[in-house]
């Protein structure tokens with residue numbers, strides 16, 4: 765799928781076919797995340813791919829879906845995600861030890877820049893979209909619960925989860941009429957209001 769089309773088509777999906785995603789596609793997703801831009805090139809992110817059914821079942825219980833639709837936005841039994849990528853921030857790796865020379869100008873940035881996470885997550889979701897694989901990025905998660913499932917050590921911060929699977933529902937960008945809440949129509953299609961281009965685009969002046 766052409767990149768611009770993938771960008772236009774990607775919507776958060778919350779009902780999935782129970783068809784497996786290939787290991788190769790999942791590796792490509794993490795590779796796409798690995799190569800995302802990173803502030804000061806610190807690359808603090810790591811990615812835990814979950815495909816095993818028993819683990820997926822446990823991860824599913826740690827997620828909160830679609831606040832505006834609750835409880836209707838939660839995947840129904842038999843439409844749960846088939847894989848997850850858990851985004852971890854390695855706090856140990858981010859230190860001046862990673863610099864060849866002391867560079868005062870750069871030292872100030874030895875903290876994780878959360879913008880790295882957005883760039884990596886979007887790379888994952890757009891690559892997935894290009895292969896027909898749908899996603900939902902979840903920040904409303906039980907981080908303690910996820911840490912316990914995998915025994916994740918303290919130096920790895922659990923940030924968020926990307927749920928994945930081939931889509932079993934339709935979601936479309938909708939005309940914005942002053943409200944941001946997404947809504948389901950009678951056919952179960954999700955409509956996601958997006959601010960119009962002319963509202964957000966400024967050229968040479970505000």
Ligand SMILES: Cc1cc2nc3c(=O)[nH]c(=O)nc-3n(C[C@H](O)[C@H](O)[C@H](O)COP(=O)(O)O)c2cc1C
Pocket residue numbers: 774775776777828829830831837900901902903904905935946956
């Ligand atoms: C940082 C972040 C956290 C999100 N957390 C959740 C979440 O916990 N649960 C959920 O169902 N959707 C979550 N979403 C998905 C948003 O609801 C969704 O992106 C938004 O409604 C726009 O829809 P779209 O992705 O289809 O364009 C999150 C999105 C972002 C960017």
